[in-house]
Amino acid sequence: MWVLLGIAVIVVGFMLRFNPLLVIMAAALATGLAAGLDLVAIISAFGRAFNDTRYVSIIWIVLPVIGLLEAHGLRERARALIDGLRGATVGRLLTGYMLLRQITAALGLTSVAGHPQTVRPLVAPMALAAAEAQAGDLPEAEREQIKAWSAATDNVGLFFGEDIFLAIGSILLIKGLLEQYGIIVQPLQLSVWAIPTAIAAFLIHGFRLWRLDRRLNARRTAEGAE
Amino acid sequence: MITLEWVYMLAGAAFAAFALLGLVDRSNPRRLRNALFWGLMATSMWAGDLLGDFGNGLLVLALVAIGGIGLGRGTRGEVAPVLRAERAAMHGNRLFLIALIIPATALIGTFLFKELPALIDVKQATLISLALGVLLALATGLALLRAPPSLPLQQGRRLMDHVGWAAILPQMLASLGAVFAIAGMGEAVGTIIRLGIPEGSLIGAVIAFGLGMALFTIVMGNAFAAFPVMFAAVGMPLLITGYHGNPAIVSAIGMLAGFCGTLMTPMAANFNLVPAALLELKDDYGVIRRQIGTALPLLAVNILFIYWFAFP
Numbered sequence: 450m451w452v453l454l455g456i457a458v459i460v461v462g463f464m465l466r467f468n469p470l471l472v473i474m475a476a477a478l479a480t481g482l483a484a485g486l487d488l489v490a491i492i493s494a495f496g497r498a499f500n501d502t503r504y505v506s507i508i509w510i511v512l513p514v515i516g517l518l519e520a521h522g523l524r525e526r527a528r529a530l531i532d533g534l535r536g537a538t539v540g541r542l543l544t545g546y547m548l549l550r551q552i553t554a555a556l557g558l559t560s561v562a563g564h565p566q567t568v569r570p571l572v573a574p575m576a577l578a579a580a581e582a583q584a585g586d587l588p589e590a591e592r593e594q595i596k597a598w599s600a601a602t603d604n605v606g607l608f609f610g611e612d613i614f615l616a617i618g619s620i621l622l623i624k625g626l627l628e629q630y631g632i633i634v635q636p637l638q639l640s641v642w643a644i645p646t647a648i649a650a651f652l653i654h655g656f657r658l659w660r661l662d663r664r665l666n667a668r669r670t671a672e673g674a675e
Numbered sequence: 676m677i678t679l680e681w682v683y684m685l686a687g688a689a690f691a692a693f694a695l696l697g698l699v700d701r702s703n704p705r706r707l708r709n710a711l712f713w714g715l716m717a718t719s720m721w722a723g724d725l726l727g728d729f730g731n732g733l734l735v736l737a738l739v740a741i742g743g744i745g746l747g748r749g750t751r752g753e754v755a756p757v758l759r760a761e762r763a764a765m766h767g768n769r770l771f772l773i774a775l776i777i778p779a780t781a782l783i784g785t786f787l788f789k790e791l792p793a794l795i796d797v798k799q800a801t802l803i804s805l806a807l808g809v810l811l812a813l814a815t816g817l818a819l820l821r822a823p824p825s826l827p828l829q830q831g832r833r834l835m836d837h838v839g840w841a842a843i844l845p846q847m848l849a850s851l852g853a854v855f856a857i858a859g860m861g862e863a864v865g866t867i868i869r870l871g872i873p874e875g876s877l878i879g880a881v882i883a884f885g886l887g888m889a890l891f892t893i894v895m896g897n898a899f900a901a902f903p904v905m906f907a908a909v910g911m912p913l914l915i916t917g918y919h920g921n922p923a924i925v926s927a928i929g930m931l932a933g934f935c936g937t938l939m940t941p942m943a944a945n946f947n948l949v950p951a952a953l954l955e956l957k958d959d960y961g962v963i964r965r966q967i968g969t970a971l972p973l974l975a976v977n978i979l980f981i982y983w984f985a986f987p
Contacts, residue, residue, distance in 0.1 A: 452858045453867075456904050459851075463895035464942070470742045470840055473847045473900075474735075477854040484858035489729060491854065496732025498853030500723040504679060504802050505846040506716065507686040509835065511777060514812045516830025520754045521820050522763025523770045529763070556778050558771075560834075564950040573954055593956050594965070600950035601938075601965035608934040609973075612927070615781055616805050618845040622899055623926045625849030629856050630911055634923045636801045637785050642927035642984070649976045654969045 455480030502625035508616050511557065519561075527553065527561040531571055539579040539595060540662030543602045544655045546572055550606030551647060555613035563607075564600060573599040584665040598661065602654065609650035612643035678796040682806045687720030689831065696832040697749065705747025709836065712741045716843070735850070742840030749836050752829040766820065773816045780808030845899060852903040864908030877918050878982055884909040885978035888929050889936035896942025898933030905929065914985070924985035932977040938970035939963060 458479045462472030474495075481491030515523075527549075534545045553561050560566070573596045580595045581587055587595070611617050615636040623639055694713035700706050715738050723731060763770070784804020788795040795803055813827055835842065855861070868887075872879040887909060891901035910929060914920040937943045941963065951962050958964070 450863055452855075452860050452863050455855065455858065455860065456864070459900060459904065460891070460894055463897060463900055468743045468840075469844055469897070469900070470739045470847060473844075473851050474739045477851050480854050480858045480860065486858070492732030492736065493728035494732075494854055494857055495850050496726075496730065496735055497728040498850035499735050499846060500719070500726070500728075500731045501853075502846050502849040503683060503686075503720060503723060504799075505849055506843055507682055507720075507802065507806070509838075509842055510686050510689045510806060510809050512834045513689065513827035513831035514774070514777065514809055514816060516832075516834050517813070517816050517820070517822060517827040518770050518774055519834075520752075520759070520762075520826060520830050521766055521770060521822070522759045522761075523774070525756075525760050525763035526766070526768065526770050556775060558774055564953050568950060569953045593958065593961055596954045597951070597956060597958075597961035597965045600954060600962045601969070603950075604938060604946050604962070604966060605969055608937065609931065612931060612934075614778060615785075615801060619899060619902075619930050620927075622845040622849050622902065623930060625846065626852040626903055626906060627922055627926060629849065629853040630906075632915075632922045633798070634926075635785070637782075638923040639927040642924050643931060645980055645984070646928060646931045646973070646977055649980075650969070650973055653972050653976070657968055 451483035452480050454483050498629060501628065505618070505621040505625045508618065508621060511616075515558070515560065523558075524561050524566055527558075528567060528571055531562070531567055531575075535575055537579060538583055538662050539576050539598075539665065540658040542576055542579050543572075543598060543658050546599075547602050547606040547651065547654060547658075550603060551610030551651065554607050554610030555647070557614040557616065559607060559611050559614075559617070562603065564603060568599050568603050572603065580665055583662070584668045598658070602658070605650055605654045609643075609647045613640050613647060615640040676794060676796060677803055679799045679802060682799075682802055683720045683723075685806055685810075687717045689828075690714075690717035690720060692828045693832045693835045696829055697836070700749035700751045700832070702751045703747040703749030703836070705745070706749065708741050708744070709746050709749075712738060712746055712840065713835065715741075735847075738840075738843060739847075742843070746839045747836070748839070749833065752833045769819060773812055773819065776812040776815060777805065777808040780811055781805040784808070848899050848903055852907065855903055855907045860907040861912045864904075865912040868909055868913070872913075877986060880909060880913045880918065881982045882978055884914055884925070884929060885932040885974065885981060888933040889939075889974050892933040892936030893940040893942065896937070896940055896944070898930060898937055901933050901936070902926075902930055905933075914981075918986060920981075920985040921987075925981060928977050928981045928984070932974055932981075935970045935974040935977065938966040 455476045459476040477495050534542050550562055576595050576599045620636050620639050627634055690713045694710045697706055698710035781804045785801045788800040789797055872883050887905045888901055892898045910925055914925050915922050947963050951959050
C-alpha cells in the first residue's frame, strides 16, 4: 500500500507548482523505494523506459517545418482566414472560429492560433463588435463575458481537435504508456477515437453559442418594443 | 529495412542542431544550459541503446537537473511582423498546403507501408511516415518559398526555446508509468477503488475511470499527469484486464475525459488564467465559468462513449 505514496507525491507536487520534471522524478523514487527497490534499480528502470519511449519526443522534428512556414507568414494567413468571419453574429463567428481551430489543430497546427496570437488581437474584438451590433451597447459585465466566451471557444476547439492529429504529445504518451504494460497500439488507432468526442464538443459548445445569440437578439427585440 | 532507428537518427540530428544553434545564440543568457539540454536529447536519440539502463537513467537525471534550474530563451531569428505580413500576402494558402503534407503523408504511409513489409518496419509505419512527411514538407517548403536551407533549423531552434523543458514531459510521464507498473501501483489503487465500485459493475468502473481522470486533472492541472495514475489504478486492472475493454478506445477517450477537467481548473493556468489576464478580465475565473457548461456534459458524453465503444 505504501506505493500509493508515489501518487501523493505527484498530486501534491503538481498542486504546489514545483517543476514537473522534478515532481515526476521524485514520484518515481518514492514509488520505487516503497516497493522495496534500491536506488540503482529505480534509476535503471526509469532509464530503460525513457530509452524505450524515445519516439514520444520525436514530434519535435516538425518544428523546423512550422518555423519555416511561420517565418513566411503562416500565422498572418491564419489571421486573415479568421478575419473573413467578420460581420457574422457573435455565435456564428465563434462557432466558425471553433471549427477553424479544430481543423488546424487536427492537422498538427496547434500554434497558428491561440490566446496571444489570435484571441486577444482578433477574435475577442470581433466578437465584441458583433455582440454590440446584435444587442446595442453592453454593460461592462457582459462585455467581459463576451471576451471570456472567445477565450473559452479557443480552448474547446484546441483540446478537442489536437488529438485527431496522430503525432501529438498526448497520443504518443498513451502509446508509450500502453507499451510499458505490454500493449502495442498504432497512433492512428488512438487518434481516430478522438473524432467522436471532437464532434460532440463542437455540437455542445456550438449549441451554447447559438443560445448566446438568441439571448442577445431577444434583448434587441425587447428594447425595440419599449 | 527502414526502422524506427532511422527516425531516431533524424530526431537526434534535429536536437543536435537545436543545441549547436543555441550554443552560439548570444541573445540567450542561459545558452549553455539550453545547449546541454538539447545535446543530451540528441545523445539519447543517437546512442540511447549503447548507454545501458543505468546510463540512460543518469542521462534522465541530468535532464531533470538542467530543466529544474531552468532553460533560457533566445530571440535570434525573429522575423519582423511587417515582413511576415508581406510574405503571407504573397504566399497565401499555399502555406497551409505545405503544412498539410505532414499529416497527409503520415496517414497515407500508415496504410501504404503495410503492403511493403520488406522495406519498412510495419509496426512503426506511422512514425516512419511522419518523419518522411516532415522531410517532404521541408523540401517542398524550401523550394516553393525559396528559403535558405539554414532557415528551418534556426526557426526550429527558436520554437524549441519557447517550448523549453516541457518538451520532454510526455516522455517522462510515459516512463513514470513503467515504474508504477513495476511497483504494482495498479493492484494497490485498484484494491481501494474497488471498495467504492459495486462488484461486477462495468458502468461503475467506467464512471470511476472517467470521473477520476477529470478529478485528478482538476487537482493537478494536467491531464497528461493524471493519465498514468488513472491508467494504473482503474484503466489497466479493471477496464482492460477485468472487463476486456479495447485498450486504444479506453485510453484515447479517457485522455479526453481528462481534457474536460482541464477546462474547469485554475491549475491549468496557461489555458484558463493567462487568457483572462491577456483579455484584462476583472474576474480571474471568467474563462473557466464559460467553460463549465461545455465541460460537464462533454465529460458525461465521454464516459458514455467509453462504455459504448470499448465494450462491444
